[in-house]
Amino acid sequence: MFIQQSDLFRDLDNRIIAQFMDQSEKITIEPGTILFREGDPATHFFVLLKGNIKLTLEEGSFVAYLVSKPGEVFGWSSLMDRPTYSATATALSETRAVRIPGEAMRRILESHPESAMRFYRRLAKTLGHRLLKTYEAVTSVSRAYTAESHGTGQILSMGTPD
Numbered sequence: 001m002f003i004q005q006s007d008l009f010r011d012l013d014n015r016i017i018a019q020f021m022d023q024s025e026k027i028t029i030e031p032g033t034i035l036f037r038e039g040d041p042a043t044h045f046f047v048l049l050k051g052n053i054k055l056t057l058e059e060g061s062f063v064a065y066l067v068s069k070p071g072e073v074f075g076w077s078s079l080m081d082r083p084t085y086s087a088t089a090t091a092l093s094e095t096r097a098v099r100i101p102g103e104a105m106r107r108i109l110e111s112h113p114e115s116a117m118r119f120y121r122r123l124a125k126t127l128g129h130r131l132l133k134t135y136e137a138v139t140s141v142s143r144a145y146t147a148e149s150h151g152t153g154q155i156l157s158m159g160t161p162d
Contacts, residue, residue, distance in 0.1 A: 057088075
């Protein structure tokens, strides 16, 4: 069961997994293909099988996260009643993924509350991890443009990023 490569689906009832698989399709994505853009309607949830997906914000000006491990997920907005995706997803290499309609996943999860709780807890953990990685990236960029003068307590600006 390819969908169980993701920790999100671990230990869920096999009937739920079967329902997800019935709704899913395996897709191959060519390098450079944009699966969805920030602001597009959030319609599908994805599980990476192989390859690399770059998630960017603000029309590609900031890389928010690189999805690169089999079982990692993206397109979570489709499960959270968000009307649009929060990032742009672009394939960096030939990529294989599982695509599941978000609405179908929500219906399946709503009909199995105990499994849904486990699933959404794991999803929250995943998103929390990504948020921390984003904070680290923003902080390191910020530090690259600001230097402290340890003797005087002043902060010297080295300019702003282009």
